Amino acid sequence: MGTNPGGALRFQCPAAGTSPSVTCPRFDRLHERGPSHAAAVDLTDARQRAAHIAAKPRVLTAAPDHKTRDLPKICHQQTVTLHPGVLGHLDKFRQDLAYLSPSWRGTYSTVRAMTGGLNGCLKGHDLDLSDPKIRLAHGRVAQTILVALLVTVANDHFLGAWRHTHQPPDEPDASAETFEIPAEHLDRSPLTGRSRPPPIP
Known part of the structure; x- marks a missing residue:
């Protein structure tokens, strides 16, 4: 109601x-x-x-x-x-919208579909999170941490698949960029007290 x-x-x-x-x-x-x-x-x-x-x-x-x-x-x-x-x-x-009413469906159907789709992907053949053989850790805490890591890996896989599908081939991948220091700004002198002496010529 x-x-x-x-x-x-x-x-x-x-x-x-x-x-x-x-x-x-x-x-x-x-x-x-x-x-x-x-x-x-x-x-x-x-x-x-x-x-x-x-x-x-x-x-x-x-x-x-x-x-x-x-x-x-x-x-x-x-x-x-x-x-x-x-x-x-x-x-x-409180849930003010009547369950399964048109307003309820318009509010929650998309979220429920996304949640169901994500659960289906996590339990799919690539990463079958429901298979106990994949979760061999003992204890609730260890299982929770392991599941969190598996979901993180799966999320990274989903993002990679999305970039592969939607990112144009000629557009550089910002996630692959690394910060490089020019060679002239590098200090190649050995660190005091923590490095080996220079080799004898």
């Missing part, structure tokens, strides 16, 4: 509705939801297994739970409205 003209967002409790995404003992207690009736499930069907109530994550409440009057508003009603600014420092995580 998107925002209203005032920028407010309406949210539903994830344990509410006909297809809840979680189970919550507090919701069951406050809304007097009884145990679900047993139903046959085809264990070979992945959709049926995922849709069963036993496959949903369960919210862990405090033991003993808070008193009813001290519970959040979302526990007393199935939906709440969040106005701009009510979340404090967490307000920066």
